[in-house]
Amino acid sequence: MSQTAAGQETGRAARNNLAFNVLLMVLKLVVGIWARSEALIADGLHSGADVFSSVAVMVGLAIAGRPPDSGHHYGHAKAEAISQKVVAVLLLLAGLEVANSAIAGIEHPGPAPDWIALAVALVAMVPKGVMAVTQRRLAKRTGSHAILAAATDNVTDAISSLVASLGILASRLGYASGDSVAALVVAALVMWAGVDVFRTAAVDLMDPAADPETTQALRERAQAVAGVLSLSSMRTRLNGARIFVDLEIEVDRHLSLLAAHDIAHQVEDALKAEPRVEGVTVHVNPAGEDGKG
Structure with missing residues:
Protein backbone atom coordinates (compact mmCIF):
# COMPACT_ATOMS: atom_id res chain seq x y z
CA MET A 1 0.00 0.00 0.00
CA SER A 2 1.43 3.42 -0.99
CA GLN A 3 1.84 6.20 1.56
CA THR A 4 -0.87 8.24 -0.22
CA ALA A 5 -3.37 5.35 -0.25
CA ALA A 6 -2.56 4.54 3.38
CA GLY A 7 -3.09 8.17 4.37
CA GLN A 8 -6.46 8.30 2.61
CA GLU A 9 -7.61 5.06 4.24
CA THR A 10 -6.51 6.08 7.74
CA GLY A 11 -8.10 9.50 7.28
CA ARG A 12 -11.39 7.93 6.21
CA ALA A 13 -11.28 5.57 9.21
CA ALA A 14 -10.67 8.50 11.57
CA ARG A 15 -13.63 10.44 10.11
CA ASN A 16 -15.94 7.43 10.43
CA ASN A 17 -14.77 6.91 14.00
CA LEU A 18 -15.54 10.54 14.82
CA ALA A 19 -19.06 10.43 13.34
CA PHE A 20 -19.95 7.23 15.16
CA ASN A 21 -18.57 8.45 18.49
CA VAL A 22 -20.66 11.63 18.27
CA LEU A 23 -23.77 9.50 17.72
CA LEU A 24 -22.94 7.19 20.63
CA MET A 25 -22.09 10.07 22.95
CA VAL A 26 -25.44 11.77 22.37
CA LEU A 27 -27.39 8.51 22.66
CA LYS A 28 -25.71 7.37 25.88
CA LEU A 29 -25.85 10.74 27.63
CA VAL A 30 -29.48 11.46 26.71
CA VAL A 31 -30.69 7.99 27.70
CA GLY A 32 -28.39 7.85 30.74
CA ILE A 33 -29.75 11.12 32.12
CA TRP A 34 -33.35 10.21 31.33
CA ALA A 35 -33.02 6.68 32.77
CA ARG A 36 -30.98 7.86 35.81
CA SER A 37 -28.02 5.57 35.07
CA GLU A 38 -24.61 6.65 36.41
CA ALA A 39 -22.97 3.80 34.49
CA LEU A 40 -24.48 4.81 31.15
CA ILE A 41 -23.65 8.48 31.75
CA ALA A 42 -20.07 7.39 32.53
CA ASP A 43 -20.05 5.39 29.31
CA GLY A 44 -21.38 8.44 27.48
CA LEU A 45 -18.62 10.63 28.91
CA HIS A 46 -16.16 8.01 27.71
CA SER A 47 -17.66 8.31 24.22
CA GLY A 48 -17.38 12.09 24.61
CA ALA A 49 -13.68 11.69 25.28
CA ASP A 50 -13.59 9.49 22.18
CA VAL A 51 -15.03 12.37 20.15
CA PHE A 52 -12.22 14.70 21.18
CA SER A 53 -9.77 11.83 20.72
CA SER A 54 -11.02 11.27 17.16
CA VAL A 55 -10.55 14.96 16.38
CA ALA A 56 -7.01 14.80 17.78
CA VAL A 57 -6.25 11.71 15.69
CA MET A 58 -7.60 13.37 12.53
CA VAL A 59 -5.50 16.47 13.11
CA GLY A 60 -2.44 14.31 13.82
CA LEU A 61 -2.94 12.27 10.64
CA ALA A 62 -3.45 15.42 8.57
CA ILE A 63 -0.21 16.95 9.85
CA ALA A 64 1.67 13.64 9.57
CA GLY A 65 0.70 13.43 5.89
CA ARG A 66 2.46 16.67 5.00
CA PRO A 67 5.60 16.21 2.88
CA PRO A 68 9.06 17.15 4.18
CA ASP A 69 9.92 20.85 4.05
CA SER A 70 12.88 23.10 4.79
CA GLY A 71 12.19 22.98 8.52
CA HIS A 72 11.32 19.27 8.73
CA HIS A 73 13.60 17.25 6.48
CA TYR A 74 12.18 13.94 7.70
CA GLY A 75 8.54 14.97 7.38
CA HIS A 76 5.90 15.44 10.07
CA ALA A 77 5.04 11.83 10.91
CA LYS A 78 5.63 12.27 14.64
CA ALA A 79 2.52 14.43 14.77
CA GLU A 80 0.73 11.10 15.18
CA ALA A 81 2.51 10.51 18.48
CA ILE A 82 1.61 14.01 19.64
CA SER A 83 -2.05 13.36 18.82
CA GLN A 84 -1.82 10.12 20.81
CA LYS A 85 -0.65 12.08 23.86
CA VAL A 86 -3.64 14.39 23.50
CA VAL A 87 -5.88 11.30 23.40
CA ALA A 88 -4.19 9.95 26.53
CA VAL A 89 -4.69 13.16 28.52
CA LEU A 90 -8.35 13.37 27.49
CA LEU A 91 -8.95 9.79 28.59
CA LEU A 92 -7.27 10.38 31.95
CA LEU A 93 -9.32 13.53 32.60
CA ALA A 94 -12.56 11.81 31.55
CA GLY A 95 -11.75 8.86 33.81
CA LEU A 96 -11.15 11.08 36.82
CA GLU A 97 -14.43 12.94 36.27
CA VAL A 98 -16.38 9.70 35.96
CA ALA A 99 -14.70 8.25 39.07
CA ASN A 100 -15.62 11.29 41.14
CA SER A 101 -19.27 11.03 40.13
CA ALA A 102 -19.33 7.25 40.67
CA ILE A 103 -17.95 7.51 44.21
CA ALA A 104 -20.68 10.02 45.09
CA GLY A 105 -23.26 7.58 43.69
CA ILE A 106 -21.91 4.70 45.79
CA GLU A 107 -22.14 6.81 48.97
CA HIS A 108 -25.68 7.94 48.16
CA PRO A 109 -27.40 5.35 45.92
CA GLY A 110 -30.29 6.59 43.81
CA PRO A 111 -33.21 4.73 42.25
CA ALA A 112 -32.51 1.86 39.85
CA PRO A 113 -32.06 2.92 36.21
CA ASP A 114 -34.79 2.26 33.66
CA TRP A 115 -34.54 -0.86 31.49
CA ILE A 116 -33.85 1.24 28.37
CA ALA A 117 -30.44 2.13 29.81
CA LEU A 118 -29.54 -1.55 29.80
CA ALA A 119 -30.71 -1.92 26.19
CA VAL A 120 -28.61 1.03 24.99
CA ALA A 121 -25.51 -0.19 26.81
CA LEU A 122 -25.83 -3.65 25.28
CA VAL A 123 -26.48 -2.36 21.75
CA ALA A 124 -23.48 0.01 21.93
CA MET A 125 -21.07 -2.88 22.53
CA VAL A 126 -21.51 -4.50 19.11
CA PRO A 127 -20.49 -1.71 16.68
CA LYS A 128 -17.64 -0.66 18.98
CA GLY A 129 -16.25 -4.18 18.88
CA VAL A 130 -16.54 -4.31 15.09
CA MET A 131 -14.79 -0.94 14.74
CA ALA A 132 -11.97 -2.04 17.02
CA VAL A 133 -11.29 -5.16 14.92
CA THR A 134 -11.33 -3.30 11.58
CA GLN A 135 -9.13 -0.49 12.93
CA ARG A 136 -6.56 -2.94 14.28
CA ARG A 137 -6.34 -4.55 10.86
CA LEU A 138 -5.95 -1.15 9.22
CA ALA A 139 -3.27 -0.13 11.74
CA LYS A 140 -1.36 -3.34 10.98
CA ARG A 141 -1.50 -2.69 7.22
CA THR A 142 -0.53 0.98 7.40
CA GLY A 143 1.62 1.06 10.55
CA SER A 144 -0.50 3.95 11.89
CA HIS A 145 -0.19 4.08 15.67
CA ALA A 146 -2.84 6.79 15.83
CA ILE A 147 -5.38 4.39 14.31
CA LEU A 148 -4.12 1.68 16.66
CA ALA A 149 -4.75 4.05 19.59
CA ALA A 150 -8.30 4.60 18.32
CA ALA A 151 -8.79 0.82 18.07
CA THR A 152 -7.57 0.36 21.64
CA ASP A 153 -9.95 3.08 22.76
CA ASN A 154 -12.85 1.34 21.00
CA VAL A 155 -12.01 -1.94 22.74
CA THR A 156 -12.10 -0.14 26.08
CA ASP A 157 -15.39 1.51 25.14
CA ALA A 158 -16.94 -1.86 24.25
CA ILE A 159 -15.78 -3.32 27.57
CA SER A 160 -17.05 -0.27 29.46
CA SER A 161 -20.47 -0.73 27.82
CA LEU A 162 -20.46 -4.35 29.01
CA VAL A 163 -19.55 -3.27 32.55
CA ALA A 164 -22.26 -0.60 32.44
CA SER A 165 -24.76 -3.27 31.34
CA LEU A 166 -23.85 -5.49 34.28
CA GLY A 167 -24.11 -2.59 36.72
CA ILE A 168 -27.50 -1.50 35.43
CA LEU A 169 -28.75 -5.09 35.61
CA ALA A 170 -27.47 -5.41 39.18
CA SER A 171 -29.33 -2.25 40.17
CA ARG A 172 -32.52 -3.51 38.56
CA LEU A 173 -32.18 -6.78 40.50
CA GLY A 174 -31.93 -4.99 43.85
CA TYR A 175 -28.25 -4.09 44.40
CA ALA A 176 -28.71 -0.34 44.88
CA SER A 177 -25.07 0.68 44.28
CA GLY A 178 -24.56 -1.63 41.29
CA ASP A 179 -24.94 1.14 38.73
CA SER A 180 -22.45 3.42 40.50
CA VAL A 181 -19.95 0.59 41.09
CA ALA A 182 -20.07 -0.15 37.37
CA ALA A 183 -19.46 3.54 36.66
CA LEU A 184 -16.35 3.41 38.89
CA VAL A 185 -15.06 0.34 37.01
CA VAL A 186 -15.67 2.17 33.71
CA ALA A 187 -13.64 5.10 35.05
CA ALA A 188 -10.73 2.77 35.88
CA LEU A 189 -10.87 1.26 32.37
CA VAL A 190 -10.85 4.70 30.78
CA MET A 191 -7.82 5.82 32.82
CA TRP A 192 -5.98 2.57 32.09
CA ALA A 193 -6.56 3.12 28.36
CA GLY A 194 -5.17 6.63 28.75
CA VAL A 195 -2.00 5.31 30.39
CA ASP A 196 -1.58 2.67 27.66
CA VAL A 197 -1.99 5.20 24.83
CA PHE A 198 0.45 7.58 26.55
CA ARG A 199 3.02 4.79 26.86
CA THR A 200 2.73 3.96 23.15
CA ALA A 201 3.15 7.64 22.22
CA ALA A 202 6.23 7.95 24.43
CA VAL A 203 7.82 4.93 22.71
CA ASP A 204 7.05 6.40 19.27
CA LEU A 205 8.83 9.64 20.15
CA MET A 206 12.01 7.72 21.09
CA ASP A 207 12.78 6.52 17.53
CA PRO A 208 12.12 2.80 18.08
CA ALA A 209 13.40 0.19 15.64
CA ALA A 210 11.05 -1.56 13.23
CA ASP A 211 9.63 -4.88 14.39
Whole structure:
Protein backbone atom coordinates (compact mmCIF):
# COMPACT_ATOMS: atom_id res chain seq x y z
CA MET A 1 0.00 0.00 0.00
CA SER A 2 1.43 3.42 -0.99
CA GLN A 3 1.84 6.20 1.56
CA THR A 4 -0.87 8.24 -0.22
CA ALA A 5 -3.37 5.35 -0.25
CA ALA A 6 -2.56 4.54 3.38
CA GLY A 7 -3.09 8.17 4.37
CA GLN A 8 -6.46 8.30 2.61
CA GLU A 9 -7.61 5.06 4.24
CA THR A 10 -6.51 6.08 7.74
CA GLY A 11 -8.10 9.50 7.28
CA ARG A 12 -11.39 7.93 6.21
CA ALA A 13 -11.28 5.57 9.21
CA ALA A 14 -10.67 8.50 11.57
CA ARG A 15 -13.63 10.44 10.11
CA ASN A 16 -15.94 7.43 10.43
CA ASN A 17 -14.77 6.91 14.00
CA LEU A 18 -15.54 10.54 14.82
CA ALA A 19 -19.06 10.43 13.34
CA PHE A 20 -19.95 7.23 15.16
CA ASN A 21 -18.57 8.45 18.49
CA VAL A 22 -20.66 11.63 18.27
CA LEU A 23 -23.77 9.50 17.72
CA LEU A 24 -22.94 7.19 20.63
CA MET A 25 -22.09 10.07 22.95
CA VAL A 26 -25.44 11.77 22.37
CA LEU A 27 -27.39 8.51 22.66
CA LYS A 28 -25.71 7.37 25.88
CA LEU A 29 -25.85 10.74 27.63
CA VAL A 30 -29.48 11.46 26.71
CA VAL A 31 -30.69 7.99 27.70
CA GLY A 32 -28.39 7.85 30.74
CA ILE A 33 -29.75 11.12 32.12
CA TRP A 34 -33.35 10.21 31.33
CA ALA A 35 -33.02 6.68 32.77
CA ARG A 36 -30.98 7.86 35.81
CA SER A 37 -28.02 5.57 35.07
CA GLU A 38 -24.61 6.65 36.41
CA ALA A 39 -22.97 3.80 34.49
CA LEU A 40 -24.48 4.81 31.15
CA ILE A 41 -23.65 8.48 31.75
CA ALA A 42 -20.07 7.39 32.53
CA ASP A 43 -20.05 5.39 29.31
CA GLY A 44 -21.38 8.44 27.48
CA LEU A 45 -18.62 10.63 28.91
CA HIS A 46 -16.16 8.01 27.71
CA SER A 47 -17.66 8.31 24.22
CA GLY A 48 -17.38 12.09 24.61
CA ALA A 49 -13.68 11.69 25.28
CA ASP A 50 -13.59 9.49 22.18
CA VAL A 51 -15.03 12.37 20.15
CA PHE A 52 -12.22 14.70 21.18
CA SER A 53 -9.77 11.83 20.72
CA SER A 54 -11.02 11.27 17.16
CA VAL A 55 -10.55 14.96 16.38
CA ALA A 56 -7.01 14.80 17.78
CA VAL A 57 -6.25 11.71 15.69
CA MET A 58 -7.60 13.37 12.53
CA VAL A 59 -5.50 16.47 13.11
CA GLY A 60 -2.44 14.31 13.82
CA LEU A 61 -2.94 12.27 10.64
CA ALA A 62 -3.45 15.42 8.57
CA ILE A 63 -0.21 16.95 9.85
CA ALA A 64 1.67 13.64 9.57
CA GLY A 65 0.70 13.43 5.89
CA ARG A 66 2.46 16.67 5.00
CA PRO A 67 5.60 16.21 2.88
CA PRO A 68 9.06 17.15 4.18
CA ASP A 69 9.92 20.85 4.05
CA SER A 70 12.88 23.10 4.79
CA GLY A 71 12.19 22.98 8.52
CA HIS A 72 11.32 19.27 8.73
CA HIS A 73 13.60 17.25 6.48
CA TYR A 74 12.18 13.94 7.70
CA GLY A 75 8.54 14.97 7.38
CA HIS A 76 5.90 15.44 10.07
CA ALA A 77 5.04 11.83 10.91
CA LYS A 78 5.63 12.27 14.64
CA ALA A 79 2.52 14.43 14.77
CA GLU A 80 0.73 11.10 15.18
CA ALA A 81 2.51 10.51 18.48
CA ILE A 82 1.61 14.01 19.64
CA SER A 83 -2.05 13.36 18.82
CA GLN A 84 -1.82 10.12 20.81
CA LYS A 85 -0.65 12.08 23.86
CA VAL A 86 -3.64 14.39 23.50
CA VAL A 87 -5.88 11.30 23.40
CA ALA A 88 -4.19 9.95 26.53
CA VAL A 89 -4.69 13.16 28.52
CA LEU A 90 -8.35 13.37 27.49
CA LEU A 91 -8.95 9.79 28.59
CA LEU A 92 -7.27 10.38 31.95
CA LEU A 93 -9.32 13.53 32.60
CA ALA A 94 -12.56 11.81 31.55
CA GLY A 95 -11.75 8.86 33.81
CA LEU A 96 -11.15 11.08 36.82
CA GLU A 97 -14.43 12.94 36.27
CA VAL A 98 -16.38 9.70 35.96
CA ALA A 99 -14.70 8.25 39.07
CA ASN A 100 -15.62 11.29 41.14
CA SER A 101 -19.27 11.03 40.13
CA ALA A 102 -19.33 7.25 40.67
CA ILE A 103 -17.95 7.51 44.21
CA ALA A 104 -20.68 10.02 45.09
CA GLY A 105 -23.26 7.58 43.69
CA ILE A 106 -21.91 4.70 45.79
CA GLU A 107 -22.14 6.81 48.97
CA HIS A 108 -25.68 7.94 48.16
CA PRO A 109 -27.40 5.35 45.92
CA GLY A 110 -30.29 6.59 43.81
CA PRO A 111 -33.21 4.73 42.25
CA ALA A 112 -32.51 1.86 39.85
CA PRO A 113 -32.06 2.92 36.21
CA ASP A 114 -34.79 2.26 33.66
CA TRP A 115 -34.54 -0.86 31.49
CA ILE A 116 -33.85 1.24 28.37
CA ALA A 117 -30.44 2.13 29.81
CA LEU A 118 -29.54 -1.55 29.80
CA ALA A 119 -30.71 -1.92 26.19
CA VAL A 120 -28.61 1.03 24.99
CA ALA A 121 -25.51 -0.19 26.81
CA LEU A 122 -25.83 -3.65 25.28
CA VAL A 123 -26.48 -2.36 21.75
CA ALA A 124 -23.48 0.01 21.93
CA MET A 125 -21.07 -2.88 22.53
CA VAL A 126 -21.51 -4.50 19.11
CA PRO A 127 -20.49 -1.71 16.68
CA LYS A 128 -17.64 -0.66 18.98
CA GLY A 129 -16.25 -4.18 18.88
CA VAL A 130 -16.54 -4.31 15.09
CA MET A 131 -14.79 -0.94 14.74
CA ALA A 132 -11.97 -2.04 17.02
CA VAL A 133 -11.29 -5.16 14.92
CA THR A 134 -11.33 -3.30 11.58
CA GLN A 135 -9.13 -0.49 12.93
CA ARG A 136 -6.56 -2.94 14.28
CA ARG A 137 -6.34 -4.55 10.86
CA LEU A 138 -5.95 -1.15 9.22
CA ALA A 139 -3.27 -0.13 11.74
CA LYS A 140 -1.36 -3.34 10.98
CA ARG A 141 -1.50 -2.69 7.22
CA THR A 142 -0.53 0.98 7.40
CA GLY A 143 1.62 1.06 10.55
CA SER A 144 -0.50 3.95 11.89
CA HIS A 145 -0.19 4.08 15.67
CA ALA A 146 -2.84 6.79 15.83
CA ILE A 147 -5.38 4.39 14.31
CA LEU A 148 -4.12 1.68 16.66
CA ALA A 149 -4.75 4.05 19.59
CA ALA A 150 -8.30 4.60 18.32
CA ALA A 151 -8.79 0.82 18.07
CA THR A 152 -7.57 0.36 21.64
CA ASP A 153 -9.95 3.08 22.76
CA ASN A 154 -12.85 1.34 21.00
CA VAL A 155 -12.01 -1.94 22.74
CA THR A 156 -12.10 -0.14 26.08
CA ASP A 157 -15.39 1.51 25.14
CA ALA A 158 -16.94 -1.86 24.25
CA ILE A 159 -15.78 -3.32 27.57
CA SER A 160 -17.05 -0.27 29.46
CA SER A 161 -20.47 -0.73 27.82
CA LEU A 162 -20.46 -4.35 29.01
CA VAL A 163 -19.55 -3.27 32.55
CA ALA A 164 -22.26 -0.60 32.44
CA SER A 165 -24.76 -3.27 31.34
CA LEU A 166 -23.85 -5.49 34.28
CA GLY A 167 -24.11 -2.59 36.72
CA ILE A 168 -27.50 -1.50 35.43
CA LEU A 169 -28.75 -5.09 35.61
CA ALA A 170 -27.47 -5.41 39.18
CA SER A 171 -29.33 -2.25 40.17
CA ARG A 172 -32.52 -3.51 38.56
CA LEU A 173 -32.18 -6.78 40.50
CA GLY A 174 -31.93 -4.99 43.85
CA TYR A 175 -28.25 -4.09 44.40
CA ALA A 176 -28.71 -0.34 44.88
CA SER A 177 -25.07 0.68 44.28
CA GLY A 178 -24.56 -1.63 41.29
CA ASP A 179 -24.94 1.14 38.73
CA SER A 180 -22.45 3.42 40.50
CA VAL A 181 -19.95 0.59 41.09
CA ALA A 182 -20.07 -0.15 37.37
CA ALA A 183 -19.46 3.54 36.66
CA LEU A 184 -16.35 3.41 38.89
CA VAL A 185 -15.06 0.34 37.01
CA VAL A 186 -15.67 2.17 33.71
CA ALA A 187 -13.64 5.10 35.05
CA ALA A 188 -10.73 2.77 35.88
CA LEU A 189 -10.87 1.26 32.37
CA VAL A 190 -10.85 4.70 30.78
CA MET A 191 -7.82 5.82 32.82
CA TRP A 192 -5.98 2.57 32.09
CA ALA A 193 -6.56 3.12 28.36
CA GLY A 194 -5.17 6.63 28.75
CA VAL A 195 -2.00 5.31 30.39
CA ASP A 196 -1.58 2.67 27.66
CA VAL A 197 -1.99 5.20 24.83
CA PHE A 198 0.45 7.58 26.55
CA ARG A 199 3.02 4.79 26.86
CA THR A 200 2.73 3.96 23.15
CA ALA A 201 3.15 7.64 22.22
CA ALA A 202 6.23 7.95 24.43
CA VAL A 203 7.82 4.93 22.71
CA ASP A 204 7.05 6.40 19.27
CA LEU A 205 8.83 9.64 20.15
CA MET A 206 12.01 7.72 21.09
CA ASP A 207 12.78 6.52 17.53
CA PRO A 208 12.12 2.80 18.08
CA ALA A 209 13.40 0.19 15.64
CA ALA A 210 11.05 -1.56 13.23
CA ASP A 211 9.63 -4.88 14.39
CA PRO A 212 11.87 -7.98 13.93
CA GLU A 213 9.73 -9.37 11.08
CA THR A 214 9.99 -6.16 9.05
CA THR A 215 13.70 -5.79 9.83
CA GLN A 216 14.41 -9.34 8.64
CA ALA A 217 12.45 -8.75 5.42
CA LEU A 218 14.47 -5.61 4.72
CA ARG A 219 17.73 -7.42 5.45
CA GLU A 220 16.81 -10.19 3.00
CA ARG A 221 15.90 -7.65 0.32
CA ALA A 222 19.26 -5.93 0.66
CA GLN A 223 21.23 -9.19 0.62
CA ALA A 224 19.38 -10.33 -2.51
CA VAL A 225 20.77 -7.47 -4.60
CA ALA A 226 23.43 -8.69 -7.05
CA GLY A 227 26.91 -7.63 -5.95
CA VAL A 228 26.14 -7.44 -2.22
CA LEU A 229 28.44 -9.93 -0.50
CA SER A 230 27.14 -9.30 3.01
CA LEU A 231 25.74 -6.68 5.36
CA SER A 232 28.11 -5.14 7.88
CA SER A 233 25.24 -3.58 9.80
CA MET A 234 21.67 -2.40 9.45
CA ARG A 235 19.65 -0.06 11.65
CA THR A 236 15.99 0.90 11.33
CA ARG A 237 14.13 3.83 12.82
CA LEU A 238 10.40 4.48 12.93
CA ASN A 239 9.12 7.97 12.22
CA GLY A 240 5.39 7.63 12.74
CA ALA A 241 4.29 4.87 10.37
CA ARG A 242 7.35 5.35 8.16
CA ILE A 243 10.66 3.53 8.33
CA PHE A 244 14.15 4.95 7.79
CA VAL A 245 17.01 2.51 7.18
CA ASP A 246 20.77 2.96 7.59
CA LEU A 247 22.93 0.06 6.45
CA GLU A 248 26.47 -0.86 5.46
CA ILE A 249 27.01 -3.33 2.64
CA GLU A 250 30.17 -5.15 1.60
CA VAL A 251 31.08 -5.48 -2.08
CA ASP A 252 34.04 -6.82 -4.04
CA ARG A 253 37.01 -4.64 -3.11
CA HIS A 254 38.19 -4.60 -6.74
CA LEU A 255 35.04 -2.98 -8.12
CA SER A 256 35.26 0.50 -9.55
CA LEU A 257 33.75 3.37 -7.59
CA LEU A 258 31.04 3.68 -10.23
CA ALA A 259 30.11 -0.02 -9.98
CA ALA A 260 30.00 0.07 -6.17
CA HIS A 261 27.89 3.21 -6.31
CA ASP A 262 25.46 1.49 -8.69
CA ILE A 263 25.06 -1.47 -6.31
CA ALA A 264 24.32 0.93 -3.44
CA HIS A 265 21.60 2.57 -5.55
CA GLN A 266 20.09 -0.82 -6.33
CA VAL A 267 19.97 -1.63 -2.60
CA GLU A 268 18.30 1.70 -1.91
CA ASP A 269 15.68 1.10 -4.62
CA ALA A 270 15.04 -2.45 -3.39
CA LEU A 271 14.36 -1.28 0.17
CA LYS A 272 12.23 1.66 -0.92
CA ALA A 273 10.00 -0.80 -2.77
CA GLU A 274 8.67 -1.70 0.68
CA PRO A 275 5.55 0.52 1.18
CA ARG A 276 6.50 1.98 4.57
CA VAL A 277 10.17 2.66 3.84
CA GLU A 278 10.66 6.42 3.44
CA GLY A 279 14.43 6.86 3.43
CA VAL A 280 17.50 4.65 2.97
CA THR A 281 21.16 5.50 3.56
CA VAL A 282 23.67 2.98 2.18
CA HIS A 283 27.38 2.96 3.08
CA VAL A 284 29.65 0.76 0.96
CA ASN A 285 32.55 -1.19 2.50
CA PRO A 286 35.19 -3.17 0.56
CA ALA A 287 35.18 -6.88 1.39
CA GLY A 288 38.46 -8.52 2.44
CA GLU A 289 40.63 -10.52 0.07
CA ASP A 290 38.79 -13.66 1.18
CA GLY A 291 35.47 -12.06 0.33
CA LYS A 292 34.71 -11.23 3.96
CA GLY A 293 34.84 -7.91 5.77
